[in-house]
Amino acid sequence: MKIEGFIKYLNDPKQLNRLYQEQGLNTESEALLIYMREALSLESEIAIFEIEETEDDLFFEKGGMNYIQFFPIDYAVELIESDLNLKGKGFSDQEIAERLLEYRIKDA
Template sequence: MKLLDLVKYFRDGGSFEEFCQKQSLDLESEAIEIYMEQPLKIDNDLAFFEIEKTEGYIEYDYNNIKYSNLFDFYYFLDAIEESRNDQNQSLSNEELTKLLFNYAINDA
């Protein structure tokens, strides 16, 4: 799954609980984090891990693939919610994806 796919899924009304079930993620986790395959490029694949597995590391190796933490899922869901307000509603999924990616690599 790419970041654009994730944005589309949630902007189209996908639920967090259903997403976690499909991804075999533990809803009882303290936090679920969104990672991207290295080197960071907007179209790279994402992976989702419970913080208990990654121990909060910015970089995480899984199945011989190196990933970098973009942000936690709660931040992402807040951004999706913000994209629905009047001021941001005109943002396309692609524009929102670029904003989130730029935030992750520059500001986080």
């Protein structure tokens, strides 16, 4: 899944919890992190890892694949809802994904 497809989960806690269950993620983890495979790009596939697995490293390798940390999930939700004020404003998932990526590259 690409970040644009993940926005619906970030905007809906129920869908996000279902995704956690489907992927077998430990919701008791200190943090769940969004990583992008190979590059910070709208075209990159994303993966979610528990912080205990990645040790919060900016760059992480698993199964011969390289990942770059995008954001902790909780922080991405906070950015959408308050810091960037994108939720409920009529922005498309594509526009939200683009703004998050721009924020990550320029500001974070």
